[in-house]
Amino acid sequence: MPAPLSVPLPVPLFAKIAIIGLGLIGSSIAHAARRGGLAGEIAGHDASAAVIETARTLGFCDTLHDDLALAVREADLVILCAPVGAYKAIAQAAAPHLKPGAILSDVGSVKGAVMRDVGPLVPPGVRFIPAHPIAGTEFSGPEAGFATLFDGRWAILTPPPGADAQAVDRLKAFWQGLGSQVDVMDAAHHDLVLAITSHLPHLIAYNIVGTAHDLEAVTEGEVIKYSASGFRDFTRIAASDPTMWRDVFLNNREAVLEVLGRFNEDLSILQRAVREGDGQTLFDTFSRTRAIRRAIIEMGQESPAPNFGRDLKE
């Protein structure tokens, strides 16, 4: 009989984990941690009573707590999965109740601001190791989570200078247990990399959907009908959670403005080429981009299927 591809660890990596914020990412961590047998107890907390009620119905946590203090008490790993703008208040409320030796982590899309806001509030003896899983869908909320969200995706850890190496290794093992590949880098570099790979694309996508919405000469019905010609690729990421994305842009201002400045410079060159009918510049620009696309597919971060990888008849 062939050996199974993966087996649960005989002893869970953590006796208790606490997930603070039970939206798409928090609930997916719960699902995946259970699948991987990574925690003896999965405790959950959310600021919204309705979200806790939904989580109770769905059953992805072992224990659910209206009281943040009860959720984090005795937890070996506490993961903040709320919008980044809420971290400071959560960290302040949770700090007195954190277990000495616990790992405090998060899943926020910006890391410099998290270090700045949460770092000073971390009690001595608690190991603070921010993290960011590069995974998501266009859906939000506790119903949106699923166990395979992180499979094959990357998670980036940004331990502060001098962080405890053993704690970093345990958090790394946790994310690997959730299905991720793990990278480690400093927070400033993370924020620049994500500014170009994620934050700028979202800003641009939100913007173009807004522009289309406001055009008087083209109806919204026309935009929707003919969206398969390119537009729909932007609506996908422009449907992401508004609160989360507001907080991203409020908390990664410098890096976003830097890459946006570069984007605008480059766009001016293309705009001039269109105005002047400079076909060579257009052709050269349009020819450079296929190699990146091929590499993304080869890295397993995308599907090369026809019709843009989507089954349009469903």
Added chain:
Amino acid sequence: MPAPLSVPLPVPLFAKIAIIGLGLIGSSIAHAARRGGLAGEIAGHDASAAVIETARTLGFCDTLHDDLALAVREADLVILCAPVGAYKAIAQAAAPHLKPGAILSDVGSVKGAVMRDVGPLVPPGVRFIPAHPIAGTEFSGPEAGFATLFDGRWAILTPPPGADAQAVDRLKAFWQGLGSQVDVMDAAHHDLVLAITSHLPHLIAYNIVGTAHDLEAVTEGEVIKYSASGFRDFTRIAASDPTMWRDVFLNNREAVLEVLGRFNEDLSILQRAVREGDGQTLFDTFSRTRAIRRAIIEMGQESPAPNFGRDLKE
């Protein structure tokens, strides 16, 4: 026994069609026309001998011709499927050989320029009815075509003022036979609608992929690894055929510059909101876009599946 969902027409809609240009769209028309039994003979021509050879191997045309004149001779429907920039030369060469009463059409992404370039070359008695199927993939060439490319998508016809109504109806029936839904509008409106739904998204996507490529502080490997965070949605359309897209921007300059101007205005507002930390403007902008996304999914022009509708493990 239940009736089959569709049956080939007892008599083909056209005795002979000629497809000029055997890339993704031309070859897909051939595949779909054969599937639908729409033509007694599917003739093909391409400027490239290598493409003709590939088409011969794949067998999607009944007859293949190095000589354009032979391809269009006696054809009841001639469809230009080459890049728009090549139309004028093709139309000049084909005009003396077109059958009186034939329909001349095309599949170009711009329609005003096609009317301007090709219209004056159309011999009396030939009915010129430009068309544009809103369908595509990121792949090019005769191997990329497939019979279901147009199923459920929209095709737009832009008959010139005073066009023969019967010819419009026959072309409409042809596109419906290929699997499309059909709309009719004037060329100028088509060009504005496509400028916002297709041309601007492509320009933006090409641009952001170029910006990412040129950033010194972020390696291309990092961009590729973390592309699932948003960037990859842009690489998909930025991998489209460079020659085709150069010709689109050279031939729809006014409408593209108009929507690009609007896009830039809107982006300036978002840029200022980021710089000034104006969370309300960001949140309001990000909240408006979900409704459009939902409508696109409801219209069947997109899949709502998790992980952005893609099976990432394949």
